[in-house]
Amino acid sequence: MKQIVILLLFFFGFLGNAGTQQIKNPVDKAEKLMLVNPKSAFQIAEKAYQNSPDRKTKLRLLFVMTNTSSMLQNPLNVIRYGNEALSVANDNDVVTKIKILGILGNTYQAITLNEKTRIYLDKAELLLSSPKIPDSLSYIKGNIYYLKAMNYFNSLDSDIALSYFDKAINQYLSSKHPYAELNLKLAYLNRAFTLIEQKNLSQALESLKLAGINTRETSQIYPPQFVDLQSEFIELAKAKIYSIQKNTDLSNGILLKMLERRKNSPVRDDIENDVYKILSDNYLITKDIKKHDYYQELYLKRLAQTNKDAAVWVNKLMAQEKLHSKIESDRIRSKYVYSIVLSLVIFLSLFIYLLMRQLRIKRKRSLLEKKVLDHL
Amino acid sequence: MTPDKAMDVIDFLEKNFLLNDDEKEKLEYLKIKSLFFQNRLTEALKKIAKDDDELPENILILKQSILYSLKIKADENDRISYNNKDYILSAKTMQLLRFVEDNKIKNPAPQLAEILKIARSSNLFIARENLLYLCYLFVNNDSNSSAGFFLEELMTLYKNDPDFTIVYANYLIKHNRTNDAVQIINSLPTEDLEQMTNVYLKHNFYELLVNYYSKINDFDRYNENLLKKDQTFQIIDKTQLSAKNKWFNIFEENLKNENISQSEKLGNVLWIIILGGSLIIVLVLLRSRQTNIQIKMYEDFISKIDLIKDKKPQQIQQGIPEKTENILLKKLEDFEKTDAFTDPGMSLQSLAKKLETNTKYLSETINNHKQKNFNTYINELRVNYIIDKLKEKPLYRKYKIKYLAEESGFTTHSAFAAVFKSLTGLSPINYIQLLKEKDE
Secondary structure: OHHHHHHHHHOOOOOOOHHHHHOOOHHHHHHHHHHHOHHHHHHHHHHHHOOOOOHHHHHHHHHHHHHHHHHOOOHHHHHHHHHHHHHHOOOOOHHHHHHHHHHHHHHHHHOOOHHHHHHHHHHHHHHHOOOOOOHHHHHHHHHHHHHHHHHHHHOOOHHHHHHHHHHHHHHHHOOOOOOHHHHHHHHHHHHHHHHHHOOOHHHHHHHHHHHHOOHHHHOOOOOHHHHHHHHHHHHHHHHHHHHHOOOHHHHHHHHHHHHHHHHOOOOOOOHHHHHHHHHHHHHHHOOOHHHHHHHHHHHHHHHHHHHHHHHHHHHHHHHHHHHHHHHHHHHHHHHHHHHHHHHHHHHHHHHHHHHHHHHHHHHHHHHHHHHHHHHO | OOHHHHHHHHHHHHHHOOOOHHHHHHHHHHHHHHHHHOOOHHHHHHHOOOOHHHOOHHHHHHHHHHHHHOOOOOOOOOOOOOOOHHHHHHHHHHHHHHHHHOOOOOOOHHHHHHHHHHHHOOOHHHHHHHHHHHHHHHHHOOOOHHHHHHHHHHHHHOOOOHHHHHHHHHHHHHOOOHHHHHHHHHHOOHHHHHHOOOHHHHHHHHHHHHHHHHHOOOHHHHHHHHHHHHHHHHHHHHHHHHHHHHHHHHHHHHHHHHHHHHHHHHHHHHHHHHHHHHHHHHHHHHHHHHHHHHHHHHHHHHHHHHHHHHOOOOOOOOOOOHHHHHHHHHHHHHHHHOOHHHOOOOOHHHHHHHOOOOHHHHHHHHHHHHOOOHHHHHHHHHHHHHHHHHHHOHHHHHOOHHHHHHHHOOOOHHHHHHHHHHHHOOOHHHHHHHHHHHHO
16 A cells, blocks of 8 residues: 555656756756656755755755655655755745645655654644635645545544545545646545445445546656556455455456566565455455465565565664764754853953953052051 | 563562662563563553663663564664673574574574573573564574574473464474474463463464464364454554654654753853853952952052151241240140040130130141141041050950040041041051051
8 A cells, every 4th residue: 555655756746847958047957857857856956955055945955855855765865854844944935844744744654653644744734724825725735635544544543534535535626736636536546445444345436436537648747657556556446345245256366467467567566465465365265275375475474574674764764863863962062062162261361361460450459558558 | 471460460569568779670671571561562662762871781682672573773782791691692692683684694503502502591581582583583484494403492491481382383383293283282271372461472372373273274263363363463563563653752752852951961061151250250350349449548548648748837827926836836745645635525615725725826826737627636636546546455456446436536436437547548447457467
């Protein structure tokens, strides 16, 4: 299911076009390239960022770096630049803030830090009620609701997940944004998976139907592999439904075909985990222990690997946070040490000056005192 | 098998006995372990959230074990106490676990033999979790069949621990020694294991049964135990995910608090320097001011003395017969030798009467020959009288100003002080102080 989350990486992007060579401003160029060539967009933004731009430009560049890092599946950079962007943004940058909070929430979700996901998405949801958010931004609203739905879905809170999917769908339906159509289908697809978890198969099938209409036509703006992935997930959902209905032959047929197709694909992704899981469930229904054990083992191995990969990111993130904390700690220390040394120098200089002065006037007083005593 | 009961016993001991630090530490260790076995990970994590340096070695080893189970990399620790066998064993086990997981080692037999050697003389209770992780790693890793001797030896060392028995039985099943495994399974206290609160052990037990029934192709029992195994797995998985989140939050909080605490400490040092420095500067300035006041006072005194010296006698107005004036001057000299001027009622009239003259002659004589009016003349006599007393009789220096004023004929001490200062340039107190210094 995690692949669906990755599809979201396009949620906050801009459309690229062929004329980027003529754009001289690196910020505009990076923004235009964000979707079509995220790697290049990141490099341009990173270079421009080093030239200490003004706050507004800084925020735009940080957003590009956050979003492209998300697209390039580099959670460490997403978290680094995303949080930096949030610290740069002010009260007027509500829309950018919401987008960044969404990306951060999505990233934490990808590395299974659900609590952090919820914190960021709750903040984003809170900002949605800001008077600065026009109704026309229903596409962004839909994205945040969608991410929240996915978060609850991953936490196995399917009732809440469903209510957020419905909210997201309503927003997408009223949106005229070019990406709204495919995101709507993503929402229908995951709504279907949630309904399957609840064993509400008839509604799940309806939702799946809506997830599959004209996918290719409505999503020409997306690279074709993402459309294919959407179709694969629809197939997976169908196989799951057949499995629950104990129609194992149909289910196995779909799943084995999927595996066959994926054999030729150079990319291995989490969809195979679910394929193995459903296959093992199906063979359990047919009392085929050997095949069940075989697919169960494959599933558990892949699951362990997925968890290990997520753990690797969490460990890397912790190491990054530790490093940043150390840098921050060094900055604080050097700031205070500088202030302490400066204060000591100032006070010591003043003290020495006053001491010398005091010694001088004391000497004068002694002389006068002696004179006075002579007169007494 | 019953960590919840262990918790009750620990609570009882803590509430009813006066424990020393060593006993408290041991109970804390047991408490964390019990929480861990019960899958109460969030509570366990809170107890191990301290910095590694602040934790006793046994708890530090347990912390590393718990973090390992969550796949969280523990901090690199340089506190390797080479005298502590438990820590050495833990470090070596953890290292081997990482090497095997990352496929960095082909033949782990020498390392396993070394670990066994250390384990034989270590605290097995402390080493338990890490050794168990190692066992499961080898059981689930088919390529490492060389681990058999290690598992057998550990089963002997932990002969009453069902977890090691279970893992060994799993090993036997994996290596097609089902007959040997079944004997072990039959010897397990099945009912107790079903009832126990240690979810990890429970999960391992169901997993063993699943593997066994799969091997003998008994579908019904296989399915029944698979369901139970999946249930415990889901509980463990959900708790571990939540615990990982919790640990990340604790980690972030600790980093934040460390920086805040450092900031506060250095801020306090800066404030102490600023306040202390300011206080010292103020004190030095006050001292300077005091010295300057004294300097001014001495300068005034000296200038008055110089003024008196430079004062030229004024031309005497001749309104009074010379003979009368000489007699009056003689009488005044005699008067000055007495203490009569200390009479507070002394006035121009009373003195004129006393000297058998009139006030006009007396006033004129004083003005002409003493270059001052009658009041100044009397006050000067009084002040000089008291100065003589102060110089001659040190006891006078201890008297109060009020007494000195009365003694010299002044009706108020403020008038005395004012006249004294106008004549000497010094206050009576300063004058007495200087006299004391002079004598010293």
